[in-house]
Amino acid sequence: MLVTGGTGGIGKATALGLAALGARVAITGRDRRRADEVARGIEAAGGGPAAVFVADMSSQSEVRRMAEEVLGQLDRIDVLVNNVGGYWNTRHVTADGLERTFAVNHLASFLLTDLLLHRLIRSAPARVVTVSSHAHSGGRIDFDDLQGERSYSGARAYNQSKLANVLFTYELARRLRGTAVTANALHPGVVSTSFGAEDPGRAQRLAVPLLRPFMKSPARGATTSIHLASAPDLERVTGRYFADCRPRKSSERSSDERAAARLWQVSGDLVQAT
Numbered sequence: 001m002l003v004t005g006g007t008g009g010i011g012k013a014t015a016l017g018l019a020a021l022g023a024r025v026a027i028t029g030r031d032r033r034r035a036d037e038v039a040r041g042i043e044a045a046g047g048g049p050a051a052v053f054v055a056d057m058s059s060q061s062e063v064r065r066m067a068e069e070v071l072g073q074l075d076r077i078d079v080l081v082n083n084v085g086g087y088w089n090t091r092h093v094t095a096d097g098l099e100r101t102f103a104v105n106h107l108a109s110f111l112l113t114d115l116l117l118h119r120l121i122r123s124a125p126a127r128v129v130t131v132s133s134h135a136h137s138g139g140r141i142d143f144d145d146l147q148g149e150r151s152y153s154g155a156r157a158y159n160q161s162k163l164a165n166v167l168f169t170y171e172l173a174r175r176l177r178g179t180a181v182t183a184n185a186l187h188p189g190v191v192s193t194s195f196g197a198e199d200p201g202r203a204q205r206l207a208v209p210l211l212r213p214f215m216k217s218p219a220r221g222a223t224t225s226i227h228l229a230s231a232p233d234l235e236r237v238t239g240r241y242f243a244d245c246r247p248r249k250s251s252e253r254s255s256d257e258r259a260a261a262r263l264w265q266v267s268g269d270l271v272q273a274t
């Protein structure tokens with residue numbers, strides 16, 4: 001199993017939780033030291049030696065290099081947990097000239113999944129689990145300004161990226177029909193992590209410390225990811241959205257098949273272009 005963004009927060013807790021169930025877990029991270037530390041935790045939790053892959057996933061060439069390393073080291077990938085993500089209050093531009101929220105939260109998972117897809121199919125039954133958010137329900141895909149060039153708000157960019165996660169998951173599930181690879185998305189809950197800490201807005205700086213005691217711990221926030229990655233009764237369940245380990249209805253916009261197909265096309269163009 002491979003968990004992206006496995007060096008902190010929900011991803012780290014997902015990796016440790018899966019290891020405690022006896023799974024062989026590999027993680028991705030952008031910091032070698034933190035990643036190696038989590039790998040030692042995975043081993044201590046009973047998951048055996050954990051492979052670590054390091055890349056700044058805002059960069060498509062880094063995602064491609066890392067995918068090559070993954071394919072070189074992991075003969076089987078029966079679960080890919082697309083967990084990497086974040087919130088940035090101000091607009092940042094990646095090495096590829098793309099807005100960072102869209103690049104990290106959606107395009108990085110889109111590209112990595114594509115690059116690993118044959119290995120997942122070969123390892124089937126297999127699963128692609130993508131960590132979205134309830135925030136997707138406030139999102140809309142602004143095809144005329146996907147990169148927030150005309151106007152940017154951290155919340156709008158985040159909600160759009162999390163809607164993209166659900167649209168991507170449903171479209172992937174349709175495209176994987178006839179294989180034994182499933183694709184599901186989830187909301188982890190409101191979880192006390194480093195989420196948004198790189199570039200928080202004023203409201204976040206004020207509110208998060210007050211709300212932290214009421215948030216889920218990372219271990220609790222990881223339960224739905226772990227459930228989707230491992231529950232035997234979900235082997236054939238695909239194209240669904242989960243919260244609290246249960247299937248839930250996602251927003252109406254997330255079920256727009258034309259928008260999903262268009263997003264797939266545009267995302268494909270954006271990752272081919274580099």
Ligand SMILES: NC(=O)c1ccc[n+]([C@@H]2O[C@H](COP(=O)([O-])OP(=O)(O)OC[C@H]3O[C@@H](n4cnc5c(N)ncnc54)[C@H](OP(=O)(O)O)[C@@H]3O)[C@@H](O)[C@H]2O)c1
Nearest residue numbers: 005007008009010030056057058085133190191193194195
């Ligand atoms: N926390 C919540 O309440 C909440 C709610 C709904 C959905 N989510 C979703 O849950 C997922 C995990 O978030 P979290 O709360 O666990 O946040 P987090 O504590 O900030 O962890 C994010 C992970 O992604 C990694 N990462 C961030 N940018 C990266 C980049 N450019 N390249 C490679 N790795 C990168 C981080 O690496 P470092 O360790 O180096 O920082 C870390 O491992 C995200 O998709 C988020 O949208 C969170």
